[in-house]
Amino acid sequence: METITLSAPKHIWNSISNLIRSLWITLKLMTYNKVGFLGFLLVVALILFSTVGPYFVKLDTTVKVDQIYMTPSAQHWLGTDHQGRDVFSQIVHGGYEVLEVGLTAATIAVVIAVTFGVLAAFVGSWVDDTILAITDFIIAVPQFAFLTVLAAIIHINSMLLLAAILGLLNWPALLRTIRAQALSLKEREFVEAARALDLGTPHIIFREIVPNMMSYIVISFSLATTYAIYQQVGLILLGLVPFSGNNWGVMLSKAWVRGAIFYKGSFWYIMSPVIAIALLQLAIVTTNRSIEQVYNPRLRTDM
C-alpha cells in the first residue's frame, strides 16, 4: 500500500511533465513555419476572442434611431448598424456559433472519413466498392445546391441539426485522402512485420497506421472546418436557415437583406463580419503549413 501511495503522485507528475514537454515541442515545431505559426496564433486568438470575449463585452441590443450607420469612434470601435447598435459587440458575440457549427461538423465529417476510409482500405472487396460508390455519388452532387433544396424541405432550426447535416455531407473528399493513405500504409513492410508478430488489427490500425497519417487527419479536420463555415455562413446569408441570434453570418445576412451593402455609410457594418469570417478561414488554412512540421518525426527528434 505504502509503495502505491508513494509512487502514484510521482507517476502522475511524470506524465504531466511529459505532456507539458511534448506540448512545448509541438509548439516549437509549429514555429518552424513562420506563416503557419502566425495562422495558428490567429486561430487561437479568434477562439479566445469568441469564447472569452463575450464575458467582457456586453451585447448591445438597444435600438438607437439617432445613431445608425455611424463610423468607428472611441465609443463604437466598429461603428453602429442599421438600428444604431454597436457593431463591435456583435462581432465579439457572433463568432461562437460559427466556430461551434464548424468544429462540430468537422468532427463528424472526420470521424466518418477516418472510420470508413480505413475500413474501406482494410476490408477491401465489396465494402470498399460500396463505400467508394457512395463517395463518388456524394461528390457528384453540387453540394450547396443540395443544401439549398434541403433547407426548403426540412426546417434547419437548430445549430446541432445544421452541424450534423454539414458533417454528414462533407466527408467524401476527406475519405478519399484517408483511404489512399491507409491503402499505401497497409502495404508497408512495417505493417506486415506487425501482422507477422500477430499484434492484432486494433494495434495495426491505431499504433502503426493512424500515427503515420496524423498530419492528413489533422489537415482534413481543418479543411472540413473551413468547408462547414463556408456552407453555414452561405446558408445563413441566403436566409435559408432562420437564425435570430448573434452570428457573423446573421449580421451579414441582415446587412444584405436591408440593402446596407449598397449604402456608402455602412462600410464598417458590412465589412466587420466579412473580415472576421475571412480572417478565421485564412487563419485555419494557414495553420496547415505548421501541422506537417508537428507530425514529422524527423523534425521532432532533431530538436
Add this chain to the structure above:
Amino acid sequence: MTTPANYQDYVATHEQAALRLKDISINYKAKRGIVHAVRNISLHLNAGESLALIGESGSGKSTLALGIVRLLVKSAEISSGKVIYQRDGKTMEVLSLQGDALRRFRWAETAMVFQAALNAFNPVLRIWQQIWDTAKAHGWRDKKAVRKKAMELLDLVQLDAERVIDLYPHELSGGMRQRVLIALALMLDPQVIILDEPTTALDILTQRTIINLLRDLKAARNFTMLFISHNLAIAAELANRIATMYAGTIVEIGPTDEIFYHPRHPYTLGLIRAVPTVTGGFEKLESIPGSPPDLIDLPTGCKFHPRCAFATERCRLEEPVLEKIDEDHYAACWHWRSVNPKL
C-alpha cells in the same frame, strides 16, 4: 615512360584525354550545414577507355557524374575546379558553358544513362516521341532518317524495334527500358557515355544482357565510358581502370587488375574482401566495421581512419594525398606499404 610521382602531374600529362577533371569540389547546402559531397577530385578519361568509379552510397560518385553534365540540384554548387572536354582537337571548358552551348554539349558530346532507368522516360509520351525530341533538340530535321537510325539502334540492343518504338514506357519492362535508354544514348554518337549504376535493380539475367551489350557496343563503336557503381563485379567485367571513392574523394586509382589483385588502400581491400563470388570454393569474407562517414561533419585526417585497421595517430591528424605506387597506380594512404592483400 614512367608516370609522375605526383598524381596532379599525372593527370596533367594526359593532355589529349577526352575528359579531364581538375580539382573538382562540390558542396550541398543542407539544414544542418554544408555537405561536402565531392572533395578535390582530379581525374582523366582517355578517349576509348572505360573507367569505373566505385564507392558506397554517399561516397559522392553520383554527385560527381551529375556535376560533369551540370545537372546538379539547385542547392549544390561546384565550388572549385575545371572540367575540360576534348574531341577531334576541339576543347571545351564544360563548367563555363552556358545556354545553348551547354545544351548541345549534353547528349551529343556526353550522354548520361541514369540509375533509375525505370523513371527515365516521360510516362505520357511514346518512346518514338522521346527519341524524336532528343534528335530534334540537336538539329535533326529529317524524321525518316531519325526513325531509321533509332530502329537500327533498338535492334542493336536486342529489342523488337518495330514494336517497342511506338509503345509507352509503362508498357516496357525495366530491362527493356534500360536498353532503350542505352540505344538513345548512342543516338547522337557522343564521345563519352556516363552510366550511373546501369544494372542496379535489374535481374541477374537482364544484368548479364546489359553487361554483354555494353561490352560489345563499346568494342564496336569505341566510345569512352565512365561508369559509376557500388558493385565491384560490374567494374571487374567492364572497366580498364578503377577509381575507388570514399567520403567524396578518390582514395585509390589504377588499372583494373592492379586494383583487384594489389589493392593498396585499406578501403579498396575491405570492399574486395566483402564481396562473395560464385565461382570457386568457399572463401572467408570480412566486412568493414563501422559505417560510412557523415559528410557534413567529416572526421579529421584520413576520412577512413575510424573504420581502418591500419589507422595510427598520423591518420587521425593528416589527410593523405594520392601517392604513386606503381605505373598508373595511385593510392591515398599513409600505410599503403603495410596493406597487403595476401595477409
Add this chain to the structure above:
Amino acid sequence: MITAVDSVSISIMPGDIVCLVGESGCGKSTMGYMIAGLLPASDGQVLFKGKDISQMNKEEYRHYRHNVQIVHQDPYASLNPTQLVEQMLMTPLLHHRRVKNRAEARAKAAELLHIVGLTPPADFLVKYPHQLSGGQRQRVSVARALTLEPSFIVADEAVSMVDVSLRVSILSMLTHLREIFHVTFLFITHDLALAKYFAWEEGRIIVMYLGRVVEEGPTQRVIQNPRHPYTQALLYAVPEADPEIARTKKHIELREADIPSLLNLPSGCSFHPRCPFFQPGVCDVSVPELVPAEGGGRVACPVLNKAP
C-alpha cells in the same frame, strides 16, 4: 489472372538453411509471405510440424504465427517511422505477455539489441528509425523478428539494400543466430553469390522460375554442378568481382533476353523460349516433373537430366 506460385512443393527441416533463389516475379517473395502466414495459399497447403496451417485451431495457428517471422528487404520501409526502437521491440513482448512488466520488456529489448550487434543497447533503444543507418535498421528488423523467439525466420532479400561493406557482417550475424537459437532460415535472394556464402556448409538452394521450382539441392552441388539450364544461366550470369574470372568464365547465350509475362506463361517448361537447350516437342509440351538429380536434390529438366 496471375499465377505467382504454381505447384511448389518443398519441405524444410528444423535447423535447415534454405535459400530460395530466383529473379523478380518468380514467386519467391509470394512463397515467403505464404509461409510467414501473411498471404493465404488459395490452393494447396502449408504444413507446419506436419499440420496444415489452414486446418489449425486458433491456439495452434497462434503458435505457428509466433514461430515464423519475417525480415524484409527495405530497411527504410520496414520500421515504423513514428516509433522508437524500444517501442518496436517492447510491444510484441508486452502484447503476447512474454514479460511481466515494462521494465522486464525493456531489459529484454536491450538484450535483443545486444544480440544483433547494436551495442551499447541503451544508445539505440531511444532512437527513431531515421536516426539509424541502413545497416543498423536492418539489425533492428532482425531484433524485432526475434522478440517472440521464433523457430523459423523468412529473410526476404534481407541484405540486398544494405551497403556492400556491411552485408557480410549482417549475414554473419544471422548465421550466429542460427547457432545460438537454432533458428531455421529461409533466405530469399536473387543473388546466388550471397546464397552460396550463406548456405555453403549444410544448406540447400531452391531455384524458382516463373512460379515453379526448377531445381533444388545441397548448396555445393547446385553451385558447382547446376543441372537445370536456368540455374546454369543464372550462375554464369552473375557478375564476378574478379577480373580474371570475369574474362574466362563461360556464358550461356539465351535465345530470348526478356522474361515472359506472368499473364501469358509459355506452355510446357516455362523456360523453353529462352533455353539454349530447347528441344521442340519435348520442352514445350508438358511441364517437366522434378526428378532426383545426380549428386543430390531434384531437377525439372528432361533434356539435361536424362535418365542414364
Add this chain to the structure above:
Amino acid sequence: MGESTVSQVPINKIRRRWKVISHDYILRKFIRSLFIVWAAITATFVLIHMMPSNPIELYVNQLVMQQGITYEEAKDQAATLFSIDLKKPMSLQYIEFLQKVIKGDFGTSVLSPGTPVADIIKEYLPWTVFSIGTGLLISFTLGILLGMLAAYRRDTVVDQLLTLYASIFSAVPNYLVAIIILVLFGVQWGVMPIAKLRGVLSPGVKPALSWVFVKDALFHGSFPIIVIVLTWTASWLLIMRSSTWSTLEEDYVNVARAKGLTDGRIMTAYVGRNATLPLFARFALAIGLIVGGSVLIEQITQYRGVGYTLLQAVNRRDYSLMQGIFLILTFSVIFANFFADLLYGWIDPRIKVGNNK
C-alpha cells in the same frame, strides 16, 4: 521443436482476381456516370416523394387549406404539377418518374401553372453554363500557367506574391470576395456600374449572333466570372505549384535536361503535361463546388442564371422547379466529370490500362 516442418504441398494456382471490365477506361467511366445519374434521380425521388412531410404532401395540404377543395382534388392537381400519378403504387410512380426525367420532363412549375419546368431551365441554364464555363476555363488555364511560374521561380518574390494571393483567395469564401468587390468597387469607389450589371442581358438586347449581344453577355457575365476566376485560379495555382515541384524532381525531367532538350520543350511536354495530372484528379470535387456555389454567386452578383432561379424557387416553395433545377445541376456536374475523365485518359496513357484504383 523436434519435428518442425514447414512444407508447401501442391499449391495449385494462386489466383488474384483480375477484373475484366476495368480494362476499358472509357466504358468504365461511362458506366460509373450512368450509375451516379441513376442514384441522383432515385435520391431526389425519395426526398421529394417518400420522406415524411415531403413537398408533395405539403403542397396538397396547402391546396386543401387555401382553396377549400377536397383532399382528392388537391392530390390530382399536385399530380399534374409534379407530373406523377399519385394513385399508383410507389414502385410504378418511381418507374414513371425515371422515364419522365430521362425524357427531360420535369413537370410544371407550381407558381406559374402550365409552364413546364424544362422551359424555365432552358431559359436560365445557358447563362450559368456560360459564366461557370468561362470562369472555369480561364481559372484552369491561369492556374496552370501561374502555378508553373511560381514553381519555376521557387522562393523568389514572384513566387511569394503569387502564393500570397493564392493562399488568401483560396481560403476566403467566394461570396465574401463578391461582397468585398461590390462594397469597394461598386459602392465606396463607384467604379463598378452595379445597377447596369444586374441580370444577364441589358434591356432590348436579344440573343443573336451579333457583336452587340456577345459584348453585352460578357459585360453582364463579367462579375460572376471575375469572382470565379479570382477564387479558383488561386486553388488551381496552389495544386499546380506543388505538383510542378514534385514533377521537377522526377528522373525523366533530369534525363530530358541531360538529353539537351530545349527548356521550352521540357517545360511543356515533360513538366507541364505531367504536373497537370493532379488537377484533373481534383476536378470532380471542384466542379461540384463551383456549380453548387453558383446559387450564392448568382445571388450576390444578381446574375439571373439557374442558381438564382433555384433560390427563388426555394423561397417561393416551387417544389417542382426546385427538383428540376437540382437534377439538371447534378447532371451537369456528372457530365463535366465524365468529360474531365476523358481528357485525363487522353493526357495520361497509363490510366487506360490496368486497374482503376
